[in-house]
Amino acid sequence: MHQTFDVALGVNILDANQKGADHNRAHFDEWGITCLNVMSSPGAGKTALLERTLATLTTDYKIAVIEGDMTTELDAERLRKYGVPVIAINTGRSCHLDSKMVAGGIHRFEMDYNPSEFDLVFVENVGNLVCPAEFEVGEHAKVALLSVTEGEDKPLKYPIMFQEADCLLITKIDLAPYVDADIDRIIANVRQMNSRVTILPVSAKTGEGFERWFDWIKTRCKRSEN
Ligand SMILES: Nc1nc2c(ncn2[C@@H]2O[C@H](COP(=O)(O)OP(=O)(O)OP(=O)(O)O)[C@@H](O)[C@H]2O)c(=O)[nH]1
Ligand SMILES: [Mg+2]
Ligand SMILES: [Zn+2]
Ligand SMILES: [Zn+2]
Numbered sequence: 337m338h339q340t341f342d343v344a345l346g347v348n349i350l351d352a353n354q355k356g357a358d359h360n361r362a363h364f365d366e367w368g369i370t371c372l373n374v375m376s377s378p379g380a381g382k383t384a385l386l387e388r389t390l391a392t393l394t395t396d397y398k399i400a401v402i403e404g405d406m407t408t409e410l411d412a413e414r415l416r417k418y419g420v421p422v423i424a425i426n427t428g429r430s431c432h433l434d435s436k437m438v439a440g441g442i443h444r445f446e447m448d449y450n451p452s453e454f455d456l457v458f459v460e461n462v463g464n465l466v467c468p469a470e471f472e473v474g475e476h477a478k479v480a481l482l483s484v485t486e487g488e489d490k491p492l493k494y495p496i497m498f499q500e501a502d503c504l505l506i507t508k509i510d511l512a513p514y515v516d517a518d519i520d521r522i523i524a525n526v527r528q529m530n531s532r533v534t535i536l537p538v539s540a541k542t543g544e545g546f547e548r549w550f551d552w553i554k555t556r557c558k559r560s561e562n
Contacts, residue, residue, distance in 0.1 A: 356435030360474025376481035378463030381507040384540035390418035404433040438473040477502040484517035498529040
């Protein structure tokens with residue numbers, strides 16, 4: 337009984353979330369914006385990835401960020417240094433962004449800026465390897481990060497994030513020798529969960545792998561220069 341109730345409640349919550357996600361995507365489509373939902377466990381390097389990405393891509397693309405954190409604007413402040421609009425959403429007790437929270441962010445963005453001038457919106461989700469993957473926010477693609485310091489088994493233990501991802505960044509590869517991480521094994525474990533995902537090893541510290549990441553973004557961007 338208890339389980340049936342939980343399952344039904346879960347389906348209703350996800351149904352309602354999906355309607356909100358469709359609403360958000362319709363806004364992005366109307367404005368010609370590509371939205372990428374960036375997700376990982378806490379500290380895998382989402383903000384560091386976006387810092388290095390903004391440092392390069394803002395010359396070719398007009399970018400905004402929707403920054404989700406349970407509390408604080410620490411990450412939002414880090415990204416504002418790159419001169420882009422950063423809409424901060426504090427989720428309070430919620431360990432993921434949902435489509436309604438992101439709708440609030442989008443409507444704030446719409447009031448303060450001309451969204452049709454923008455090409456790309458990155459959503460940095462709350463650090464959590466589980467539920468962000470289940471709550472679509474209106475993105476066109478899901479980007480998941482797994483750092484080499486987290487352990488090679490994570491794709492097997494937390495499958496949903498890896499099954500849902502369109503692009504999987506193996507981050508902090510500069511640290512691989514220090515933590516005995518076997519990148520080929522990480523890739524094999526990700527592949528076991530998802531045969532079609534693009535897998536890109538990167539280091540936000542050295543910049544290694546970022547050209548391929550930028551190329552991937554360009555193939556996804558509606559208003560691509562290429
Ligand atoms: N050596 C190394 N450190 C990194 C790299 N990327 C991120 N870090 C460090 O890892 C820590 C966490 O990075 P963040 O970018 O804040 O991670 P995050 O995923 O945004 O964290 P939350 O938003 O709190 O979930 C920081 O101390 C970064 O400097 C990298 O490529 N190499
Ligand atoms: Mg962050
Ligand atoms: Zn959650
Ligand atoms: Zn709306």
